[in-house]
Amino acid sequence: MAILSATDIVKYFTEPVRFQVLRGISLSVEKGEFVSIVGKSGCGKSTLLYVLSTLDTDYEGTLVIADTLLTGRDQEFLARFRGEHIGFIFQFHFLLQEFTILDNVMLPALKLGKEPQATIHTRAMDLLHRMGIAEYAHRPAKQLSGGQQQRAAIARALINQPTMVIGDEPTGNLDSENTAIVLDLLEAICHEMGQTVVIVTHDTEVAARSDRILTMADGKIVGEHRTR
Amino acid sequence: MKSSWIVYARIVGTHLRSRRRQTILSALGVTLGIAFYVAMVSFMTGVNRFLEDIMLSATPHVRLYNDVVLDSVSIAERWFGRSATVLLHHPKAAQRSRAIRNAPEIIAALRRQQDVVGVSPRVTAQMYYTQGITEIPGTLVGVDLIEENKLFALSSKVTEGTLQAVLTTDDGIMIGGGLADKLNVRVGDRIPITLPSGVRRSMTIAAVMRFGIAQIDNAQAYTTLKTVQRLLGKDRRYITDIYIKLRDRNQAPQLAALFARLYDCTAEDWQTFNATILVSFTIRNILTYAVSISMLTVAGFGIYNILTMMILEKLKDIAILKAMGFSPGDIRAIVLGQSLAIGIAGGAVGMMLGFLMSLGISRVPFRNEFLPGMEYLPVDFSPIHYIVAITFALAAAAVAGIFPARRAARIDPVAILRG
Numbered sequence: 001m002a003i004l005s006a007t008d009i010v011k012y013f014t015e016p017v018r019f020q021v022l023r024g025i026s027l028s029v030e031k032g033e034f035v036s037i038v039g040k041s042g043c044g045k046s047t048l049l050y051v052l053s054t055l056d057t058d059y060e061g062t063l064v065i066a067d068t069l070l071t072g073r074d075q076e077f078l079a080r081f082r083g084e085h086i087g088f089i090f091q092f093h094f095l096l097q098e099f100t101i102l103d104n105v106m107l108p109a110l111k112l113g114k115e116p117q118a119t120i121h122t123r124a125m126d127l128l129h130r131m132g133i134a135e136y137a138h139r140p141a142k143q144l145s146g147g148q149q150q151r152a153a154i155a156r157a158l159i160n161q162p163t164m165v166i167g168d169e170p171t172g173n174l175d176s177e178n179t180a181i182v183l184d185l186l187e188a189i190c191h192e193m194g195q196t197v198v199i200v201t202h203d204t205e206v207a208a209r210s211d212r213i214l215t216m217a218d219g220k221i222v223g224e225h226r227t228r
Numbered sequence: 229m230k231s232s233w234i235v236y237a238r239i240v241g242t243h244l245r246s247r248r249r250q251t252i253l254s255a256l257g258v259t260l261g262i263a264f265y266v267a268m269v270s271f272m273t274g275v276n277r278f279l280e281d282i283m284l285s286a287t288p289h290v291r292l293y294n295d296v297v298l299d300s301v302s303i304a305e306r307w308f309g310r311s312a313t314v315l316l317h318h319p320k321a322a323q324r325s326r327a328i329r330n331a332p333e334i335i336a337a338l339r340r341q342q343d344v345v346g347v348s349p350r351v352t353a354q355m356y357y358t359q360g361i362t363e364i365p366g367t368l369v370g371v372d373l374i375e376e377n378k379l380f381a382l383s384s385k386v387t388e389g390t391l392q393a394v395l396t397t398d399d400g401i402m403i404g405g406g407l408a409d410k411l412n413v414r415v416g417d418r419i420p421i422t423l424p425s426g427v428r429r430s431m432t433i434a435a436v437m438r439f440g441i442a443q444i445d446n447a448q449a450y451t452t453l454k455t456v457q458r459l460l461g462k463d464r465r466y467i468t469d470i471y472i473k474l475r476d477r478n479q480a481p482q483l484a485a486l487f488a489r490l491y492d493c494t495a496e497d498w499q500t501f502n503a504t505i506l507v508s509f510t511i512r513n514i515l516t517y518a519v520s521i522s523m524l525t526v527a528g529f530g531i532y533n534i535l536t537m538m539i540l541e542k543l544k545d546i547a548i549l550k551a552m553g554f555s556p557g558d559i560r561a562i563v564l565g566q567s568l569a570i571g572i573a574g575g576a577v578g579m580m581l582g583f584l585m586s587l588g589i590s591r592v593p594f595r596n597e598f599l600p601g602m603e604y605l606p607v608d609f610s611p612i613h614y615i616v617a618i619t620f621a622l623a624a625a626a627v628a629g630i631f632p633a634r635r636a637a638r639i640d641p642v643a644i645l646r647g
Contacts, residue, residue: 083553094544096242098242
């Protein structure tokens with residue numbers, strides 16, 4: 001069963017000149033799958049990722065995630081959908097620097113407001129334990145190292161038990177030790193927790209750890225490779 | 229919905245705490261604006277009320293009298309009708325009695341009125357106080373001293389002698405303080421007066437009064453109704469003015485019109501004969517508001533600046549929040565919340581400071597011989613000033629916050645997250 005399906009995604013950049021970044025991309029991702037998108041910089045892989053994540057709404061084609069048509073929806077709807085179904089991991093950790101690690105992790109769940117605060121707190125602490133940074137829970141984010149912050153960001157991405165986790169170069173800014181930790185965690189998310197992961201990377205070693213590799217060039221998917 | 233507000237409050241609190249100095253500075257702008265507003269308005273209102281009380285302590289809410297009128301329609305015109313051409317040169321005001329017709333009946337009728345608290349008849353006469361060869365013009369006012377005392381607290385204005393003495397002394401009068409100083413007379417002295425009719429009489433000064441109103445203190449003397457009626461050679465029905473106090477002084481204009489119609493005389497309300505003073509009150513109020521609003525505008529710009537700066541600094545945070553499921557509306561609420569938090573905090577401290585400043589002003593001793601009854605600067609402590617102040621603070625904060633809030637809500641997260 002496809003958890004994500006995109007059909008004929010076309011997108012133009014208008015700055016500085018009109019330029020077609022995505023040239024009719026169709027893809028579908030199964031539930032529990034770990035998919036990585038690779039390609040040279042400028043091939044449109046990040047652009048595609050932001051379309052798939054619903055943050056970028058300026059495209060043609062249709063996007064369906066978890067049986068919900070997302071094309072043409074308003075910002076309020078998409079914001080709520082993201083909160084419920086999508087967890088983000090970025091290249092530069094992107095935690096809220098003044099907040100504690102625990103607050104960073106809890107915030108998306110508090111915003112969603114589906115569960116009592118105590119439940120959210122317990123789950124956040126569980127996730128931080130899993131990421132091995134529980135001892136820093138009450139420290140402001142800015143006091144932690146890059147690798148620790150990225151692990152906190154993964155915990156934040158998972159707090160609402162999202163349908164999909166989307167990563168834009170999630171290991172791009174990490175040393176090899178932390179890269180290994182993050183990759184182990186991403187793999188565990190898919191294979192143990194049954195969540196779907198889609199990442200963009202240009203690191204072939206990272207891509208090799210995923211279930212399926214999609215190669216992009218000039219705004220098209222030009223290759224597909226299953227690793228297992 | 230409720231949980232949303234808790235999340236907003238947490239983000240607002242953390243962001244403001246992380247920029248403590250700027251937050252405090254911009255809140256300080258609001259604080260000063262509100263404090264000065266509260267202090268100035270309280271003081272201004274206190275002064276206005278004090279002056280109004282003084283003014284109303286001596287003036288009736290409605291005054292009935294007979295005005296000198298010029299008949300615009302001559303008798304010839306009335307007789308021949310409009311079709312005839314009547315040429316009349318130099319018409320003069322008719323010789324009409326200054327007395328109100330049927331005064332005793334009108335007084336009795338007024339006393340039965342629901343809206344009327346008190347009625348005081350008076351007879352006024354122009355005269356000269358003679359001291360040696362100098363003659364000082366003035367007015368002799370005959371009043372029902374007991375009734376007048378009930379309405380205008382006459383005994384509290386007496387600085388020398390007593391009200392009783394005026395009643396019990398033969399030809400006793402109570403003269404204004406300014407006049408007493410000018411004539412160099414004290415209680416017990418006799419003072420000759422001359423009426424326009426040529427009648428002369430020597431009066432005994434039984435008391436001295438000070439109202440704090442120059443027109444009264446420098447020119448008037450009070451005595452009994454009967455004394456003046458006798459001096460003028462009139463009977464007991466001769467009444468020139470009727471002073472009326474109302475239950476609600478704001479109804480004076482309507483009731484004055486009604487009385488004029490009912491009793492066929494001229495009726496004037498206190499707003500009309502104190503129009504210039506009331507205008508000066510209004511102008512003072514406008515000034516106060518103008519100064520306060522400009523201060524709050526400056527404070528508003530302070531808030532606007534800090535929010536704009538904060539947004540520029542927190543572009544990344546806003547983008548992350550949007551990615552995590554915060555909608556444009558949520559972002560708007562957060563930024564507006566920051567603005568209102570600054571406004572409320574600054575406003576609350578400002579109200580306290582304003583209260584302390586008002587308290588300080590009300591402790592400043594201020595004595596003036598022309599304003600009896602004033603010992604300290606008058607300050608009005610009514611809560612309405614504080615309610616208006618906090619409303620102003622919130623309005624300034626909301627206006628200052630709305631544009632940065634909309635700007636933050638429009639931020640495109642993709643452009644920022646992609647770097």
